Amino acid sequence: MTQWTRRAIVTALGAMSIVRPHAAAAAAAGATTGAGTGTWPSEPIRIVVPFAPGGSTDAVARLAAPGLQQRLGVPIIVENRSGAAGSIGTDVAAKARPDGHTWLLTFDSHALMPVLVPSLPFDLQKDLVPVTQIGRAPYVLACQPAKPYRDMADVFAAARRGGVSFGSTGNGTIGHLVMLMMAQRSGVELTHLPYRSGGLAVNDAVAGHVDLMIGSAALLAPHVSAGTLRPLMQLGSHRLNAMPAVPTATESGFPGLTAEAWWGVFAPAGVPGPIIDRFQSALIDTYREPRIAQQFTEVNQAELVLGDAPALAEFVQNQIRVWGDVARANHVRPD
Known part of the structure; x- marks a missing residue:
């Protein structure tokens, strides 16, 4: 299997003509948003999905887009950036300007990226902050x-x-x-x-x-x-x-064995707290709409979680511990 290195991922990003400021520069630029929400949002919001269209993560993002657009008053763009166990799209989100106009909606392999891609071009815990776990199935x-x-x-x-x-x-x-x-x-x-x-x-x-x-x-x-x-x-x-x-x-014949997919939202580090709070509130309110909740829980046979940021952070750490050992033991790498 192909082992993705920092150089390979950066090359792939360059091939897609993605240009993002360095995290430090982005943080400095993000400081102009101030401590409050100010005029946020002042432009379309993009939700980066680090997988190709047609999968559950893409569907979960698009399910929320109309409600978010109604609540926040700007267009919501779902942007698919697939490849390398989700690390290419995650890199796009992690290095985006931290002004609240770019968010990451990702899947369960998120917690395993440090194991799957040893030379990540970003720090999973330092460059991204948890917002909410949407649900699980x-x-x-x-x-x-x-x-x-x-x-x-x-x-x-x-x-x-x-x-x-x-x-x-x-x-x-x-x-x-x-x-x-x-x-x-x-x-x-x-x-x-x-x-x-x-x-x-x-x-x-x-x-x-x-x-x-x-x-x-x-x-x-x-x-x-x-x-x-x-x-x-x-x-x-x-x-x-x-x-x-x-x-x-x-x-x-496999006593005690369970495995659940999950979907969570993260923000680039440096996004002001009030903006994160407002986006989280809009996101939770959207998924709690009766029609959306029914689509998510009954049609998709999934469970809404909609927890707070600390709960998502703790959950991800547990996923790293439980499934990281399995990935390492089997020398799993992304294709």
């Missing part, structure tokens, strides 16, 4: 209905004969890591096919180009409902209402 393992798998016993029996593949939303996502754990515990090998986005992975799973698909319930639930994917196992602590017949990992 259990991972689900599914396959095309024409595939011969009905449960995990079928999967592992086929894997012992060789040639079973699974798709994920990328190396180092929790979905990838939990599949590694289950394969090791079962003494089998599974061929991993990482994709740049959940949308691309699901398309290939529905078409039957990959045997299995591991993704968040938010990503897979619409396809399960439509009958284009058959769920085999869910990795929450209990069965989802929309999938009452689908066993949990514990029920499938």
Whole structure:
């Protein structure tokens, strides 16, 4: 697998003609916003999603865009900058001018970037500040209905004969890591096919180009409902209402194993506190709108969290501890 170095990422950023000031210069420029919100927002706000369109992170961002635009009075632009386990887009957000017009909305691999990309061109904890954890959803393992798998016993029996593949939303996502754990515990090998986005992975799973698909319930639930994917196992602590017949990992022979995708919002370091507070408030109010909340929780089978910044910071530290060990033990690197 390709190991992304600082030079590789900087080269990739240059190829996309992204020009951002150095973090120190950005902080100095951001000082002009003062301690209060002033005239903020004074221009369109962009939400950087460090993954390609079509995945759950992109969908979560676009779900909130109209409500944020209504509450803040400026256009909301969702900007997809994918690559290197999310580090290319995260770098764009981390080095943006800290004036409250650029935010990062990212996925669970965020906490694993220091392990996945050893030479990051930014400091995950110093260059970004937490805003809120939007929500979480259990991972689900599914396959095309024409595939011969009905449960995990079928999967592992086929894997012992060789040639079973699974798709994920990328190396180092929790979905990838939990599949590694289950394969090791079962003494089998599974061929991993990482994709740049959940949308691309699901398309290939529905078409039957990959045997299995591991993704968040938010990503897979619409396809399960439509009958284009058959769920085999869910990795929450209990069965989802929309999938009452689908066993949990514990029920499938992996006691205590859970894995949840999550989405969180971060700001470039140096954004004034009052601006962060106002954006956080607008974000939370948007996701609490009945229509938006229903879309997020029922249609996507996800749970809204909408916690405060300290809660997100503590949560990310726990994710680094729990899943970082798995990534290091398996020498996982982004493609």
